[in-house]
Amino acid sequence: MKDQDPQALMSEEEIIRLAQSLAGESSDGLFVGIGDDAAVLNLAGSEFCVTTDLMVEGVHFDMSYTSPRDLGIKAMAANLSDLAAMGALPRWGFLSLGLPRPPSRRVVESVFGGVMEMCRKYGLILAGGDTVGAPQLLINLCLIGAAEKRAPVLRTGARPGDAVCVTGVLGSAAAGLAWLGSGGAVDDEDAAWAVAAHLRPEPRVTAGRVLAQSGRVHSMMDLSDGLATDLARLCEASQVMARVDEKRLPLATQASALAEKLGAGALEWALTGGEDFELLFTCAPGDVELLNELVADSQPELGVSRVGEIGKGRGVHLRRADGNEQEITLKGFDHFREAPST
Amino acid sequence: MKDQDPQALMSEEEIIRLAQSLAGESSDGLFVGIGDDAAVLNLAGSEFCVTTDLMVEGVHFDMSYTSPRDLGIKAMAANLSDLAAMGALPRWGFLSLGLPRPPSRRVVESVFGGVMEMCRKYGLILAGGDTVGAPQLLINLCLIGAAEKRAPVLRTGARPGDAVCVTGVLGSAAAGLAWLGSGGAVDDEDAAWAVAAHLRPEPRVTAGRVLAQSGRVHSMMDLSDGLATDLARLCEASQVMARVDEKRLPLATQASALAEKLGAGALEWALTGGEDFELLFTCAPGDVELLNELVADSQPELGVSRVGEIGKGRGVHLRRADGNEQEITLKGFDHFREAPST
Numbered sequence: 001m002k003d004q005d006p007q008a009l010m011s012e013e014e015i016i017r018l019a020q021s022l023a024g025e026s027s028d029g030l031f032v033g034i035g036d037d038a039a040v041l042n043l044a045g046s047e048f049c050v051t052t053d054l055m056v057e058g059v060h061f062d063m064s065y066t067s068p069r070d071l072g073i074k075a076m077a078a079n080l081s082d083l084a085a086m087g088a089l090p091r092w093g094f095l096s097l098g099l100p101r102p103p104s105r106r107v108v109e110s111v112f113g114g115v116m117e118m119c120r121k122y123g124l125i126l127a128g129g130d131t132v133g134a135p136q137l138l139i140n141l142c143l144i145g146a147a148e149k150r151a152p153v154l155r156t157g158a159r160p161g162d163a164v165c166v167t168g169v170l171g172s173a174a175a176g177l178a179w180l181g182s183g184g185a186v187d188d189e190d191a192a193w194a195v196a197a198h199l200r201p202e203p204r205v206t207a208g209r210v211l212a213q214s215g216r217v218h219s220m221m222d223l224s225d226g227l228a229t230d231l232a233r234l235c236e237a238s239q240v241m242a243r244v245d246e247k248r249l250p251l252a253t254q255a256s257a258l259a260e261k262l263g264a265g266a267l268e269w270a271l272t273g274g275e276d277f278e279l280l281f282t283c284a285p286g287d288v289e290l291l292n293e294l295v296a297d298s299q300p301e302l303g304v305s306r307v308g309e310i311g312k313g314r315g316v317h318l319r320r321a322d323g324n325e326q327e328i329t330l331k332g333f334d335h336f337r338e339a340p341s342t
Numbered sequence: 343m344k345d346q347d348p349q350a351l352m353s354e355e356e357i358i359r360l361a362q363s364l365a366g367e368s369s370d371g372l373f374v375g376i377g378d379d380a381a382v383l384n385l386a387g388s389e390f391c392v393t394t395d396l397m398v399e400g401v402h403f404d405m406s407y408t409s410p411r412d413l414g415i416k417a418m419a420a421n422l423s424d425l426a427a428m429g430a431l432p433r434w435g436f437l438s439l440g441l442p443r444p445p446s447r448r449v450v451e452s453v454f455g456g457v458m459e460m461c462r463k464y465g466l467i468l469a470g471g472d473t474v475g476a477p478q479l480l481i482n483l484c485l486i487g488a489a490e491k492r493a494p495v496l497r498t499g500a501r502p503g504d505a506v507c508v509t510g511v512l513g514s515a516a517a518g519l520a521w522l523g524s525g526g527a528v529d530d531e532d533a534a535w536a537v538a539a540h541l542r543p544e545p546r547v548t549a550g551r552v553l554a555q556s557g558r559v560h561s562m563m564d565l566s567d568g569l570a571t572d573l574a575r576l577c578e579a580s581q582v583m584a585r586v587d588e589k590r591l592p593l594a595t596q597a598s599a600l601a602e603k604l605g606a607g608a609l610e611w612a613l614t615g616g617e618d619f620e621l622l623f624t625c626a627p628g629d630v631e632l633l634n635e636l637v638a639d640s641q642p643e644l645g646v647s648r649v650g651e652i653g654k655g656r657g658v659h660l661r662r663a664d665g666n667e668q669e670i671t672l673k674g675f676d677h678f679r680e681a682p683s684t
Contacts, residue, residue, distance in 0.1 A: 010445050010450055016473070018450065019471060022454050034471065041434060050434070050436060050469065052470060052484055055474075056475070059476060094484055096482050103351065103357070104351060105352050109360065112360065112361065113364075132402065133398070133401050134396075135478065136477065138440075140394070142482075142484035144383070144392070
């Protein structure tokens, strides 16, 4: 790290690098440690993926928009998305809950209700946890998934010449957050769709497993902090650069409609908005069509879009619609740089 | 649960029962779910124990007493103590850290430093985690341990006629917290010892493994919320009652000395103080001496004290020094009933 001043402030990327430098190297049954979507452990001869995510009221969610049930759903979705990005089968969940005192039965039952809804939907067992008093709502989940067959798929496998692909559409969650923040009424289909994408995202667990088991995916991660930031992380992990075509980005039509009403930019939402929880992956260009079919077969209405390509070098470049190129590396959400937009 | 009013407030015990009622029953590779010190999972034919604990600034620790390094140490100790209570061998850790923005390098490096010190000391690998912005310091750990040989030892195995035993001495951590809260200077050995017990507790990982592997321990848990509360939980899990002899309780001599200076009660600290992180277990009365020797062999200066016995019935009773008996069930720290004493 450049700056060793103990009073210095740290960015999220610096903290992750610090953790990587301090924590265990791959050894003793640990195949992938800090720096991918989930750790990969070899337990008794089989590989398991483990991920953990902490969400804090006022930082990651606003209880004036988010019901306690939706909070349980979203926290599960964020963690399931990390397992999806490895291609792992979700198995067990551990829930830590911080509750303002005194906790009301309605809030507790609702958060648990959301968590359990996702456990049932994705086949997990809630196996343990901790509940404590706290000044605001806090939710930490730690999920364990099984890495079957060709899983896990890591961030480190992108190669020059790979196609860069995403599942689904982009910008929906950021559009929903912006709409809620503007005080807009949720009275038309576009707004309802975007707000649902923000509050109750759908992790791509099935698509992630199908992509991993195809054996055709070279690298994969989930889109939690926006395409610009997350693709830059994938490129750094793989020591490559990426070029993304603006014209190829699958912007959610609902996001474009809301962007127009708000005078905002759907492209910006797709690149930097975060929380779309779609999958970002790379593969040989000739495999994109096959992978699109496999994903669509496993989940109707979900497709794969080829949005760019991997090259030699560093960073992420955006080829604008007018043909100009600009670097867009690390433009997404840094958990320490600023508060979310609402 | 008795009270189904959605506006009703919930105690910690009620929340645990709610989680138990909603979460997975023993099935699909889950042998022990919510309600013991750690969950027990069967992964690929071997048993693993998983525990998670969330600590919140202002609730579980006070940064005017606790250095960031001590916070890392204590959070690890609390989680390691849960694995110790199963007799498990600690293997992997997952750290979620909430940091006030902007985080300083000193705080971040110190918390990690404390966590890594404990990882090295107890042989864990820090395999993953999450760092986020938060209004106050938050630390969640999820630890995975291997249940070897006769482990895990559960809370459910206590039988009428068992001896009730504890490792080490009691009341130290509560004495240290009370001393810090009184503004007392840490300038003599008693105060330094008690404050260290509060800030940097030593989880009984080796003793827990030795006890489990002896095959002579019927039930075990760790003392995190005080003997009264924790023994009541063990009795409830085993459907038995316990009688504890005041005269047999191994009060820390340092706690007794500080109690005298503060006009407080060392017995109260031992019963309700919490965070001693000693092990509480039951066994046949004839095995106490053997287990004491095994524990002392594995860790010099650590012993086992027989403090009471298990009987038929419910609840925990204290036989006072004057021969009178009183029920002391659930007198310890309820995370939602009140703030800690400082």
